[in-house]
Amino acid sequence: xxxxxxxxxxxxxxxxxxxxxxxxxxxxxxxxxxxxxxxxxxxxxxxxxxxxxxxxxxxxxxxxxxxxxxxxxxxxxxxxxxxxxxxxxxxxxxxxxxxxxxxxxxxxxxxxxxxxxxxxxxxxxxxxxxxxxxxxxxxxxxxxxxxxxxxxxxxxxxxxxxxxxxxxxxxxxxxxxxxxxxxxxxxxxxxxxxxxxxxxxxxxxxxxxxxxxxxxxxxxxxxxxxxxxxxxxxxxxxxxxxxx
Amino acid sequence: xxxxxxxxxxxxxxxxxxxxxxxxxxxxxxxxxxxxxxxxxxxxxxxxxxxxxxxxxxxxxxxxxxxxxxxxxxxxxxxxxxxxxxxxxxxxxxxxxxxxxxxxxxxxxxxxxxxxxxxxxxxxxxxxxxxxxxxxxxxxxxxxxxxxxxxxxxxxxxxxxxxxxxxxxxxxxxxxxxxxxxxxxxxxxxxxxxxxxxxxxxxxxxxxxxxxxxxxxxxxxxxxxxxxxxxxxxxxxxxxxxxx
DNA sequence: TTCGCCCATTCTTTCGAAAATCTGCGCTTT
DNA sequence: AAAGCGCAGATTTTCGAAAGAATGGGCGAA
Numbered sequence: 001x002x003x004x005x006x007x008x009x010x011x012x013x014x015x016x017x018x019x020x021x022x023x024x025x026x027x028x029x030x031x032x033x034x035x036x037x038x039x040x041x042x043x044x045x046x047x048x049x050x051x052x053x054x055x056x057x058x059x060x061x062x063x064x065x066x067x068x069x070x071x072x073x074x075x076x077x078x079x080x081x082x083x084x085x086x087x088x089x090x091x092x093x094x095x096x097x098x099x100x101x102x103x104x105x106x107x108x109x110x111x112x113x114x115x116x117x118x119x120x121x122x123x124x125x126x127x128x129x130x131x132x133x134x135x136x137x138x139x140x141x142x143x144x145x146x147x148x149x150x151x152x153x154x155x156x157x158x159x160x161x162x163x164x165x166x167x168x169x170x171x172x173x174x175x176x177x178x179x180x181x182x183x184x185x186x187x188x189x190x191x192x193x194x195x196x197x198x199x200x201x202x203x204x205x206x207x208x209x210x211x212x213x214x215x216x217x218x219x220x221x222x223x224x225x226x227x228x229x230x231x232x233x234x235x236x237x238x239x240x241x242x243x244x
Numbered sequence: 245x246x247x248x249x250x251x252x253x254x255x256x257x258x259x260x261x262x263x264x265x266x267x268x269x270x271x272x273x274x275x276x277x278x279x280x281x282x283x284x285x286x287x288x289x290x291x292x293x294x295x296x297x298x299x300x301x302x303x304x305x306x307x308x309x310x311x312x313x314x315x316x317x318x319x320x321x322x323x324x325x326x327x328x329x330x331x332x333x334x335x336x337x338x339x340x341x342x343x344x345x346x347x348x349x350x351x352x353x354x355x356x357x358x359x360x361x362x363x364x365x366x367x368x369x370x371x372x373x374x375x376x377x378x379x380x381x382x383x384x385x386x387x388x389x390x391x392x393x394x395x396x397x398x399x400x401x402x403x404x405x406x407x408x409x410x411x412x413x414x415x416x417x418x419x420x421x422x423x424x425x426x427x428x429x430x431x432x433x434x435x436x437x438x439x440x441x442x443x444x445x446x447x448x449x450x451x452x453x454x455x456x457x458x459x460x461x462x463x464x465x466x467x468x469x470x471x472x473x474x475x476x477x478x479x480x481x482x483x484x485x486x487x488x
Numbered sequence: 489t490t491c492g493c494c495c496a497t498t499c500t501t502t503c504g505a506a507a508a509t510c511t512g513c514g515c516t517t518t
Numbered sequence: 519a520a521a522g523c524g525c526a527g528a529t530t531t532t533c534g535a536a537a538g539a540a541t542g543g544g545c546g547a548a
Contacts, residue, residue: 012315014501016303040530050503052296055531056303059260063307065410071256072509072530084406091407098338162328163335163418166309167411174407258531284500294533299501316539318500 019049019057027066027077028173029142030180034080038067064170082231085178089227092171096152096223097216099159099168104212107158112208118154119204122147126197130190145176151200155207155219175226181233182226192229199225263293263301271310271321272417273386274424278324282311308414326475329422333471336415340396340467341460343403343412348456351402356452362398363448366391370441374434389420395444399451399463419470425477426470436473443469 023043026032043054058075061067069075103111125147129136149172156168199222206215267287270276287298302319305311313319347355369391373380393416400412443466450459 014315016501017315039528041528051531052299052502055296056299056501059300059303060307063304065407071258071261073511074530087405087407091405091411094338094342094408161331161335163309163331163415164338167335171407260531285498295501296532300531316500317541 015049015053016056019043019047019053020060022047023054023057024061024066024173027061028176030177032077034077034177036077038075038077040074064173066173080177082234085175085230086227088171088174088178089223092168092175093220093223095164095167095171096156097220099156099161099164100207100219101212101216102160102164103156103158104207104210104215106160111154111158114154114157115151115204115207118147118151119200122151122200123197126193130193133190145179149176151204155203178230179226182230196226259293259297260300263287263291263297264304266291267298267301268305268310268417271305272420274421276321278321278421280321282319282321284318308417310417324421326478329419329474330471332415332418332422333467336412336419337464337467339408339411339415340400341464343400343405343408344451344463345456345460346404346408347400347402348451348454348459350404355398355402358398358401359395359448359451362391362395363444366395366444367441370437374437377434389423393420395448399447422474423470426474440470 023032023038032038038058040051040054044050047054058067058069062069062075066078067075068078107115122144125140125144129140129144132140152172153169156164159165199218203215203218203222206218209215267276267282276282282302284295284298288294291298302311302313306313306319310322311319312322351359366388369384369388373384373388376384396416397413400408403409443462447459447462447466450462453459
């Protein structure tokens, strides 16, 4: 059964886990649009798993609010809305800023190194995307997203709180769905992207300088600003986009 | 298939949902002890569902950190530890106090009514348990737990944040696992229980008086105190328990 | 004796199909 | 024409069994 997958499977990796990773990734990448139904037959054809591991994955995603289920009527990708976005951002400010604060207090040299390393990788990915402009491939956008995730993860990684880590990850995933128009080619412009990178540099610098208040304030400000930019983009008010 | 359950099933209630509710409840009630394995065959015999809905339930519980899964070696109830408890309590202070603060600001008369109503029901359940002393039945302990949950839910119910509600519920469930020795007959004593009720009364009164700072401070203090009491109970330092 | 290997057993994971449920269309009735 | 009914097709949910992994005990080699 499913023996053809044996070689591809990592040890300790079940099909259910694989399905979970795949579907989540596809939702975050926007392959499955918010609100769209996730039909089992379609998922089976896309991934090659049978219903059981797919349903397990969908149930996990349901608990993480990436998917909603309707009894006997299947699953859908959770809708997005400005209201939802601001709720996620506000809650993320609450969680991530506290976890960041604790990391600044508790983190050792190794943590500083991870933060600066993650920032370096992020800035490289940023530069590459900037240089390429509209020529950027989808893979490169996703790599930038991964670097961005790794950077934010590093910032809060020494909070010492497992629960904050869990919630932080969940909220990151949620807000990533909204960042899509921002990171995509169409969305951002050079000026915005450069200031975005500068913000992140400042955060990293304040963090390793152990300037708790400034670092946390910058993080909160960054989250809010991102929200405002996305709000203007989603509303079709692309005035800020002229510099492109 | 499973036609014998038709009458018992609520509309829009699948077996998977039922299994989820049942297993979660049994974990929270302590029927499945922390760290104990959740074998599918045993669950099947206990609830009468086949593997599929049971696995769906376990996968959801895994996302909520009530269960951990080990690839190809099944599921276990998440372990408890003092460290984990304090993490949950600290994070709960962060989330619930913020949600409480917002509810105090935003809540209308109806909210005040729900808070006072929930407190009233809580105090009645408390009194009943106090009167019965060691004679209290398990069901009554569970009813007290339900009232307690309803009260705390009411306090934060007008935060306007869906994410805080989700996290608050999750953390409530987690901390409930630790409150078990506290609410159980053996654990608490009359003096402790009375002061516990008095704390909750104060919180409710400060809430409806819209005394934001006092109310939030009391809530945080209550969470911490509960943690300390449980810590002393778990460590076997039952000195505080003499008044019984 | 001790270590490592193999096999039987137990348990999890996955599959394919049956049962239950939902959806939409066309029919009838008012 | 509008509302109600019922059936056919599509979809989800559930089951039972097969396949795949882990566990533990017994056997043989060092």
